[in-house]
Amino acid sequence: MIGQDRSLEVLESVLKLTSADQAEVRLQRENLNMTRFANSSIHQNLAKENTTVSVRLVFGKKIGTATVNSVNPDDLKVVVETAERFARLQEDDPDFVTLSGPSAYICIPTYYAETGECTPDFRAAAVDRIARCAAKSSYKAFGAYSTETSELAVANSLGVRAYNVSTSAYLRTVIMSSTDTATGYADQLGRNIAEINPQAVGEEAVARCSLSHGARDLPTGEYEVVLTPYAVSDMVRFLGYLGFSAMSLQEGRSFMAGKLGQQIIGSNISIWDDAMDPHTLNMPFDIEGAAKRRVRLIENGIATGAVYDSYTAHKGGITTTGHSHPRIRGGMPTNMVMAPGDSSLEEMIQNTKRGIYITRFHYTHCPEPVQVIMTGTTRDGTYYIEDGEIKYPVKNLRLTDSVLRVFSHVSLISREQKLQRDWWNTFTSLLPALKAEKCNFTGVTTF
Amino acid sequence: MKDILQVAIKEAKRLGAEYADVRYMDRKSEPLATKNGAVQSMASIQDKGFGVRVVAKGGWGFSSSNVLSEAELKRCAAEAVVIAKASAKVQAQPLTLSSLKAVQDVYHTKVKIDPFDIPMDERLDFLRAIDKELKSEPDIRVAQSSLMALKEHKWFVSSEGSCIEQEIVETGVSISATAAGKGDVQRRSFSDYAAAGFEYVESMNLKDLASGLAKEAVALLSADTCPQGETSLILGSSQLALQIHESCGHPIELDRVYGSEASFAGTSFLTPDMLGKYQYGSSDVTIIADATIPGGLGTFGYDDEGVPAQRTTIVDKGLFTNYLTSRETAPTLGQVSNGTMRADSWSNIPLVRMVNISLDSGDWTLDEIIRDTKDGIFMESPKSWSLDDKRLNFHFSTEYAYEIKDGAITRLLKNPAYTDMTTHFWNACDAVSGKGVGEWHLWGMPSCAKGEPVQIAHVAHGAAPARFRNIKVGVGQ
Numbered sequence: 001m002i003g004q005d006r007s008l009e010v011l012e013s014v015l016k017l018t019s020a021d022q023a024e025v026r027l028q029r030e031n032l033n034m035t036r037f038a039n040s041s042i043h044q045n046l047a048k049e050n051t052t053v054s055v056r057l058v059f060g061k062k063i064g065t066a067t068v069n070s071v072n073p074d075d076l077k078v079v080v081e082t083a084e085r086f087a088r089l090q091e092d093d094p095d096f097v098t099l100s101g102p103s104a105y106i107c108i109p110t111y112y113a114e115t116g117e118c119t120p121d122f123r124a125a126a127v128d129r130i131a132r133c134a135a136k137s138s139y140k141a142f143g144a145y146s147t148e149t150s151e152l153a154v155a156n157s158l159g160v161r162a163y164n165v166s167t168s169a170y171l172r173t174v175i176m177s178s179t180d181t182a183t184g185y186a187d188q189l190g191r192n193i194a195e196i197n198p199q200a201v202g203e204e205a206v207a208r209c210s211l212s213h214g215a216r217d218l219p220t221g222e223y224e225v226v227l228t229p230y231a232v233s234d235m236v237r238f239l240g241y242l243g244f245s246a247m248s249l250q251e252g253r254s255f256m257a258g259k260l261g262q263q264i265i266g267s268n269i270s271i272w273d274d275a276m277d278p279h280t281l282n283m284p285f286d287i288e289g290a291a292k293r294r295v296r297l298i299e300n301g302i303a304t305g306a307v308y309d310s311y312t313a314h315k316g317g318i319t320t321t322g323h324s325h326p327r328i329r330g331g332m333p334t335n336m337v338m339a340p341g342d343s344s345l346e347e348m349i350q351n352t353k354r355g356i357y358i359t360r361f362h363y364t365h366c367p368e369p370v371q372v373i374m375t376g377t378t379r380d381g382t383y384y385i386e387d388g389e390i391k392y393p394v395k396n397l398r399l400t401d402s403v404l405r406v407f408s409h410v411s412l413i414s415r416e417q418k419l420q421r422d423w424w425n426t427f428t429s430l431l432p433a434l435k436a437e438k439c440n441f442t443g444v445t446t447f
Numbered sequence: 448m449k450d451i452l453q454v455a456i457k458e459a460k461r462l463g464a465e466y467a468d469v470r471y472m473d474r475k476s477e478p479l480a481t482k483n484g485a486v487q488s489m490a491s492i493q494d495k496g497f498g499v500r501v502v503a504k505g506g507w508g509f510s511s512s513n514v515l516s517e518a519e520l521k522r523c524a525a526e527a528v529v530i531a532k533a534s535a536k537v538q539a540q541p542l543t544l545s546s547l548k549a550v551q552d553v554y555h556t557k558v559k560i561d562p563f564d565i566p567m568d569e570r571l572d573f574l575r576a577i578d579k580e581l582k583s584e585p586d587i588r589v590a591q592s593s594l595m596a597l598k599e600h601k602w603f604v605s606s607e608g609s610c611i612e613q614e615i616v617e618t619g620v621s622i623s624a625t626a627a628g629k630g631d632v633q634r635r636s637f638s639d640y641a642a643a644g645f646e647y648v649e650s651m652n653l654k655d656l657a658s659g660l661a662k663e664a665v666a667l668l669s670a671d672t673c674p675q676g677e678t679s680l681i682l683g684s685s686q687l688a689l690q691i692h693e694s695c696g697h698p699i700e701l702d703r704v705y706g707s708e709a710s711f712a713g714t715s716f717l718t719p720d721m722l723g724k725y726q727y728g729s730s731d732v733t734i735i736a737d738a739t740i741p742g743g744l745g746t747f748g749y750d751d752e753g754v755p756a757q758r759t760t761i762v763d764k765g766l767f768t769n770y771l772t773s774r775e776t777a778p779t780l781g782q783v784s785n786g787t788m789r790a791d792s793w794s795n796i797p798l799v800r801m802v803n804i805s806l807d808s809g810d811w812t813l814d815e816i817i818r819d820t821k822d823g824i825f826m827e828s829p830k831s832w833s834l835d836d837k838r839l840n841f842h843f844s845t846e847y848a849y850e851i852k853d854g855a856i857t858r859l860l861k862n863p864a865y866t867d868m869t870t871h872f873w874n875a876c877d878a879v880s881g882k883g884v885g886e887w888h889l890w891g892m893p894s895c896a897k898g899e900p901v902q903i904a905h906v907a908h909g910a911a912p913a914r915f916r917n918i919k920v921g922v923g924q
Contacts (some may be wrong), residue, residue: 001881004734004918026902032900034899034900035533035534036707036899038705038706038707038709039539039705039706040533040537041537041538041539041540042507042533042534042536042537042538043507043533043534044507044509044707044796045506045507045508045533046508046509046510046511046530046796047510047511047523047526047530047793048498048510048511048794048795049511049512049513049794050496050511050512050513050794051513052494064489065488065489065490066490066491066492067490067491067492067493067494068492069494069495069496069513070491070493070495070513075493078493079491081495082491083491085567086489086567089489089567089568089571090486090571091485091803093484093486106617119534120508120529120530120533120534121533123533124533124534124536124537127537128536128537131537140706141712142706142709143709143710144710144711144899144902146899169643172710174710176706176709185706185710217889234677236565252588252627253632257524275495277752284566307623312563329487329488341685346635351920353889362713362834362835362836362837363713363833363834363835364833364841365831365832365833366831367830367831367842367862367864368844368845368862370632375831375842377833377834377835377836377840378831379582379713379835379836386922396835396836398833398835398842398866400842400922423711425901434561442842442866442922443840443866443922444840445835445837445839445840445868446839446840446868447837447839
């Protein structure tokens with residue numbers, strides 16, 4: 001680790017190198033360790049370490065940026081000169097007002113030494129446990145176990161000084177049968193590796209795989225659906241990146257544009273962003289050093305708000321919500337939470353007349369953003385439900401439907417929430433399972 | 448550079464590694480993007496560092512760092528060996544690598560105009576002029592342009608005696624016009640990239656292209672929606688390039704076939720027992736993997752295992768004949784690597800990646816195909832794509848389509864989409880163009896995602912418009 005003192009020392013040294021009207025410097029250090037396994041053997045195993053310094057310089061309303069992965073003083077001097085040169089080439093950005101000023105953030109526990117100090121042998125032992133779990137059923141295990149330590153330090157000429165170090169651990173597995181196409185999935189994610197239980201992950205995935213033998217064809221059409229949090233994460237992802245950004249709202253691209261205060265999905269669904277929630281991958285401030293604020297996005301089905309960075313906040317005449325994103329301008333949610341209900345997966349199955357249980361989706365995409373049409377196939381545990389019981393596994397299906405329409409027909413929501421990454425790894429959200437009365441399937445696979 | 452990198456090789460060997468290689472990469476990029484003539488991003492990104500990859504006790508280990516020093520090279524070599532020994536503890540059998548002759552060589556992209564020699568203000572003026580054309584229609588709300596300039600200098604040194612230096616230069620553009628009106632939003636876009644200098648961008652006639660996109664985006668606002676049904680589908684060159692990428696390029700990655708991506712990107716329907724026997728497509732379908740085509744984004748001198756760039760026939764007149772392989776996977780088929788292992792940075796391990804995967808030209812022209820089609824739809828320009836985890840069931844939507852009746856284009860269609868199974872689709876191909884001038888084009892795609900942590904590869908696909916019979920269209924509107 002670089003640590004707070006050294007990180008801020010580097011940032012202060014960079015701030016002294018420029019005569020810009022305003023200057024912002026960000027240091028990020030990432031240490032990722034990942035063990036991947038296939039056929040119950042470790043086949044990829046890596047450690048990567050990188051430190052980047054990004055500079056944003058403002059001359060009037062002209063802004064220049066540059067990044068280098070070095071803290072060498074000569075490299076830092078060049079990066080400042082480049083950002084200055086780029087700023088001077090630009091025309092005024094009329095919507096730019098100012099960088100963020102200091103905002104008090106609350107220091108919250110985000111670093112866990114057990115995670116930061118995890119060894120390759122520790123991860124290998126966990127993989128071995130899952131492989132043994134799979135072997136009891138003559139299955140093979142595939143997946144990845146990663147730990148990450150991230151440092152973020154931000155300083156600007158308006159007085160922002162922010163530093164955080166955080167850890168995360170993520171274990172996921174697909175269990176496969178060698179005799180047919182049966183598969184099962186499970187994962188766990190958290191800031192503290194002590195909360196990850198490899199045995200439980202293995203057993204959950206094995207149980208799903210064992211229910212998947214002899215999958216049958218199911219005709220396309222409309223069905224009730226029971227969606228685990230794994231599946232819900234891919235649907236919420238589309239709301240997150242298509243609609244909850246202030247920029248998409250201001251530009252009229254969001255499905256919420258012109259509809260704030262209106263009912264857009266079922267009144268039983270509320271979604272907010274809360275990076276201070278300890279059940280999420282919590283984080284006290286964003287990459288501009290602005291304190292994270294809780295933002296209501298959809299409340300009781302009514303479009304309520306969006307997340308802002310300093311640029312869109314000034315344009316909208318409000319204060320940033322602390323959702324600046326390193327690659328996407330205009331604010332992005334980071335810690336979405338869907339309100340829990342009072343049901344369970346078991347009750348959802350019991351209350352299904354003719355439906356499909358979906359463990360997760362694969363490679364979803366959005367052919368039509370205004371209606372949030374989503375298409376993607378199911379995988380790793382898809383079952384037909386009839387008269388309140390799982391009857392048999394079915395071959396994977398292609399869902400093509402509007403997320404807004406599906407979320408307008410949610411009848412049950414689980415009381416349990418799970419910290420969940422979507423398939424694309426765009427967001428990490430805290431989500432319940434859902435039962436929806438209507439969902440359209442347009443295709444089938446052969447496995 | 449060679450001498451300092453040898454420090455890691457020697458340290459890894461001293462600590463018991465059976466094999467070691469080191470890659471140092473210094474990558475500079477200057478992404479520039481405009482929106483309605485205003486700068487959206489203008490940045491300089493300098494990224495350099497090294498990765499040490501070892502085999503110890505038959506297991507893989509990899510460690511990387513952005514600090515190039517003897518001490519750090521030794522630390523990473525030691526860490527890689529520790530990681531490899533941990534890998535070996537959960538491994539069915541020690542890995543073996545296909546044989547490889549040691550190479551001392553230098554390779555560089557042939558460039559006429561180094562994109563970094565074009566002053567940034569000139570690049571900005573270039574994009575602003577395109578934005579102006581994209582905004583030439585009153586209903587265009589958003590005009591966006593971006594220009595990529597990338598230079599990658601890398602060294603590869605291995606314990607088997609190879610020492611390879613390569614410099615890859617890439618340039619390309621992406622432009623789009625978004626129209627809004629009549630209660631609808633429609634977008635037309637164009638993007639293309641190459642391993643070449645700024646001369647590639649200059650050759651594109653982008654101003655005319657931009658004004659054409661603006662007109663098409665506006666016209667789509669008034670277009671009819673693509674009807675649903677089963678019909679003859681003609682795909683344009685850029686959409687077919689993506690189709691090749693998704694339904695051929697990914698399933699022929701041999702590491703994926705063996706499950707290395709199972710928990711994320713999935714596996715493949717093309718299992719080894721199908722090699723040399725399986726009718727992947729019709730006799731009109733011949734697909735080649737070629738990392739030696741000048742200008743391709745999948746073109747290089749050597750892959751990141753030090754294996755020379757090669758040309759491999761993947762599908763020969765419809766018959767599935769080969770995979771993309773690595774030194775680890777090729778021996779399972781009794782082969783040596785065909786040189787497709789690439790990493791997207793110094794900090795990631797190389798994976799089997801697509802190179803330039805292309806559909807051979809046919810003996811039709813696009814005009815002849817259209818005239819020969821009684822009832823069909825022409826679709827072009829990718830909008831969305833989704834495939835199952837074995838790459839069989841797919842759904843694509845495109846930016847625009849034309850209806851074809853009795854051998855002639857009759858009307859423009861919006862929101863087109865098609866869905867099918869890979870096996871049916873390629874066997875339903877009955878006409879491939881390419882006879883006409885410029886119909887076959889090698890499209891650069893700098894955004895192929897694979898692996899954990901995810902890596903973004905730069906690949907290319909050549910294609911000319913082709914026809915597919917009895918395809919379900921208009922699904923999921």
